[in-house]
Amino acid sequence: MKSVAAKLGWAAFAAFGAACLAVVALHRGESINAMWLVAASLSVFFIGYRFYGRFIGAAALRLDPTRATPAQRRNDGLDYVPTDRYVLFGHHFAAIAGAGPLVGPVLAAQMGYLPGTLWILVGVIFAGAVQDFVILFLSVRRDARSLGDMIRSEIGSAAGWVAMVGTLTIMLILLAVLALIVVKALAISPWGTFTVMATLPIAVFMGIYLRLLRPGRVLEVSAIGLVLLLLSIWLGGVIAADADWSKVFTFSGVQLAWMLIGYGFVASVLPVWLLLAPRDYLSTFLKIGTVSLLALAIFLVRPELKLPPLTRFIDGSGPVFAGSLFPFLFITIACGSVSGFHALVSSGTTPKMLDNEANARFIGYGGMLMESFVAIMALVAASVLEPGVYFSMNSPAAAIGPTVESAAQVISGWGFSLTPEMLTQTAKDIGESSILSRAGGAPTLAVGMAQILRGLIPGAGMMAFWYHYAILFEALFILTTIDAGTRIGRFMIQDLVGAAYAPFRRTESWTANLVATALCVAGWGYFLYQGAIDPLGGVNTLWPLFGIANQMLAALALIFASVVLIKMKRERYLWVTAVPMIWLLVCTLTAGWQKVFSDNVKLGFLAHAHKFGEALGQNQVLAPAKSIAEMQRIVQNDYVDAALALLFMTVVVLTLLFGARAAWKARRSEQPTALEAPYVAAPVR
Amino acid sequence: MSPRLSASFSLAIDWLRLFARKLEQTAHLAVGIPDYEGYVAHRRAHHPHEPVMTYEEFFRERLDSRYRKGSSRCC
Numbered sequence: 001m002k003s004v005a006a007k008l009g010w011a012a013f014a015a016f017g018a019a020c021l022a023v024v025a026l027h028r029g030e031s032i033n034a035m036w037l038v039a040a041s042l043s044v045f046f047i048g049y050r051f052y053g054r055f056i057g058a059a060a061l062r063l064d065p066t067r068a069t070p071a072q073r074r075n076d077g078l079d080y081v082p083t084d085r086y087v088l089f090g091h092h093f094a095a096i097a098g099a100g101p102l103v104g105p106v107l108a109a110q111m112g113y114l115p116g117t118l119w120i121l122v123g124v125i126f127a128g129a130v131q132d133f134v135i136l137f138l139s140v141r142r143d144a145r146s147l148g149d150m151i152r153s154e155i156g157s158a159a160g161w162v163a164m165v166g167t168l169t170i171m172l173i174l175l176a177v178l179a180l181i182v183v184k185a186l187a188i189s190p191w192g193t194f195t196v197m198a199t200l201p202i203a204v205f206m207g208i209y210l211r212l213l214r215p216g217r218v219l220e221v222s223a224i225g226l227v228l229l230l231l232s233i234w235l236g237g238v239i240a241a242d243a244d245w246s247k248v249f250t251f252s253g254v255q256l257a258w259m260l261i262g263y264g265f266v267a268s269v270l271p272v273w274l275l276l277a278p279r280d281y282l283s284t285f286l287k288i289g290t291v292s293l294l295a296l297a298i299f300l301v302r303p304e305l306k307l308p309p310l311t312r313f314i315d316g317s318g319p320v321f322a323g324s325l326f327p328f329l330f331i332t333i334a335c336g337s338v339s340g341f342h343a344l345v346s347s348g349t350t351p352k353m354l355d356n357e358a359n360a361r362f363i364g365y366g367g368m369l370m371e372s373f374v375a376i377m378a379l380v381a382a383s384v385l386e387p388g389v390y391f392s393m394n395s396p397a398a399a400i401g402p403t404v405e406s407a408a409q410v411i412s413g414w415g416f417s418l419t420p421e422m423l424t425q426t427a428k429d430i431g432e433s434s435i436l437s438r439a440g441g442a443p444t445l446a447v448g449m450a451q452i453l454r455g456l457i458p459g460a461g462m463m464a465f466w467y468h469y470a471i472l473f474e475a476l477f478i479l480t481t482i483d484a485g486t487r488i489g490r491f492m493i494q495d496l497v498g499a500a501y502a503p504f505r506r507t508e509s510w511t512a513n514l515v516a517t518a519l520c521v522a523g524w525g526y527f528l529y530q531g532a533i534d535p536l537g538g539v540n541t542l543w544p545l546f547g548i549a550n551q552m553l554a555a556l557a558l559i560f561a562s563v564v565l566i567k568m569k570r571e572r573y574l575w576v577t578a579v580p581m582i583w584l585l586v587c588t589l590t591a592g593w594q595k596v597f598s599d600n601v602k603l604g605f606l607a608h609a610h611k612f613g614e615a616l617g618q619n620q621v622l623a624p625a626k627s628i629a630e631m632q633r634i635v636q637n638d639y640v641d642a643a644l645a646l647l648f649m650t651v652v653v654l655t656l657l658f659g660a661r662a663a664w665k666a667r668r669s670e671q672p673t674a675l676e677a678p679y680v681a682a683p684v685r
Numbered sequence: 686m687s688p689r690l691s692a693s694f695s696l697a698i699d700w701l702r703l704f705a706r707k708l709e710q711t712a713h714l715a716v717g718i719p720d721y722e723g724y725v726a727h728r729r730a731h732h733p734h735e736p737v738m739t740y741e742e743f744f745r746e747r748l749d750s751r752y753r754k755g756s757s758r759c760c
Binding site: 210276353 | 751
């Protein structure tokens with residue numbers, strides 16, 4: 001009786017979700033309320049979790065609640081701790097959530113809200129959540145070992161090395177693109193620059209407080225830090241209004257890029273307790289708080305989506321990023337639907353704390369659904385903007401010109417109504433001098449969030465406050481990622497170089513540390529500087545490269561998962577990981593190929609290099625370059641970018657070949673050959 | 686207050702207390718600090734004759750370990 005009622009309930013729920021989705025997909029007209037999109041997404045998440053997630057756990061993976069997890073076997077009260085699943089969910093979500101799901105959907109909005117929504121939903125159910133869940137499970141079955149370790153032992157050490165080189169390159173591109181987002185958001189913005197700079201003394205104060213004054217009082221000091229942050233937003237407004245002080249905090253993009261490079265080096269060699277840890281606390285709590293606030297605001301304000309479901313730019317001619325819907329939509333929205341980085345978290349700290357295998361679905365699959373919901377909210381925030389405003393913020397100056405008049409004229413020509421007054425008014429509302437060509441997603445998201453939050457707490461000046469709050473919130477955790485990431489990059493470089501020259505591996509050697517840090521900072525700094533001086537905005541080039549890299553890492557994780565399913569003799573369920581794996585391979589390889597070899601100068605690195613190289617041969621200077629030296633740099637950058645895209649493709653293809661060889665061997669064996677930790681019964685509770 | 690009302694009142698207080706504790710644990714673990722009381726209980730039960738870190742030592746140890754090998758964070 002109960003099961004019949006439950007079935008009827010789920011059927012009704014499914015019908016409701018389908019109806020919402022139909023409204024989102026088929027609506028043509030003026031505008032549509034964001035609640036349709038939110039309700040459709042939530043229904044898809046619940047149904048996906050209840051049915052597909054459960055199917056994967058029960059049939060493909062056969063989660064075994066009687067089997068002891070690493071936390072139960074090796075409980076030490078520190079790293080390995082059986083943890084309440086809700087508490088662990090918070091830990092896992094805080095570890096996977098970052099800037100990615102906020103930026104990708106905003107950029108993808110140039111094609112309208114519909115393609116992005118559909119890929120976020122389909123992608124998360126069949127690829128992203130599956131990857132996080134399966135990798136978590138596989139790591140739990142292998143003493144909570146890391147992805148790189150598991151690839152080495154299940155596929156072979158060559159595959160392990162390839163994966164490591166790939167991960168390091170992804171790391172560098174990720175850091176460069178995140179730093180570029182900060183640069184784009186803070187360029188010529190004294191208010192934003194002041195508040196972000198103020199986070200440094202605030203964090204150092206918190207660090208000293210935690211170390212010396214009241215050791216370990218994390219929540220207390222975070223609350224103090226939050227109050228100081230809000231004060232700094234207010235003070236930033238005062239400074240921006242002051243003619244003299246505002247000059248002190250006004251920097252160009254290139255200046256900010258150099259400052260970030262210097263910052264990255266210094267911050268990552270400072271002791272962690274002084275700057276990294278306290279700011280990490282602050283950014284983690286601010287991130288979770290802001291995401292909750294945004295969700296609450298969307299539910300209470302219920303804004304209208306102004307962006308059309310589809311724009312003419314699905315043909316690939318859009319100003320925000322080049323390339324047509326396939327494959328570039330699937331590259332641009334990386335983290336909200338599937339993110340390779342999560343495979344590193346799912347095989348990091350989380351598997352050491354799982355208290356029961358059966359909870360792997362809630363943490364792995366459920367955690368990713370939550371992340372995906374953040375992506376949907378980012379898409380909503382971008383879509384509540386007037387389309388004209390959206391395009392003026394995200395198109396490079398080379399496309400829309402430097403003034404509000406030129407921008408309004410060009411964008412009106414694209415078919416989105418826009419007047420110069422709308423642009424000056426929006427800039428005035430948010431307390432900035434201009435909103436033109438603020439690419440990178442963060443400012444767009446901030447304006448969208450400010451518009452939604454203004455509906456929650458109205459008042460003059462609130463829009464400017466919320467805008468800078470949102471910029472601060474993104475910059476804060478991007479800065480944390482930059483120094484944490486530089487440290488990880490440094491360890492990887494030390495490991496890689498250490499394989500050839502052993503003394504380099506010693507992490508207590510200052511020389512090795514400084515050299516490896518400098519190498520890492522130079523690696524991402526090169527791409528950051530290149531992006532900062534790029535007249536096309538840089539995000540244009542770097543984000544697709546990052547997207548390709550991130551999806552490629554997911555493909556690696558899924559290749560590994562598929563090989564292990566074969567080794568476990570579960571070929572019947574191979575499609576669970578193989579279908580998203582093939583899709584990601586097709587997307588990344590097609591996108592990589594087009595980025596390198598396309599004849600379209602806007603898309604292909606080589607075609608672009610060829611065009612500029614030819615002009616250079618005749619001593620001509622092509623716009624946007626202004627000198628022969630700039631021309632040479634453009635050509636050189638094109639070749640570096642092309643080489644990087646080729647490297648990513650090589651990494652994927654090599655891993656696929658290694659995986660195929662391992663799978664072939666496993667097929668010939670009669671017995672399962674997966675290398676799991678031996679079965680130990682879980683303690684009876 | 687009738688005995689019945691006061692019983693359900695104290696039940697609600699207990700529940701709120703548990704909820705607040707879970708919330709605190711979640712916030713701490715989100716920045717890499719597991720439950721200190723759990724750690725102490727574990728040490729007492731499994732290593733009764735060995736020293737137990739004070740909260741301050743425990744906090745330092747956790748902070749160093751969180752960033753020692755670098756915690757991977759998403760995009």
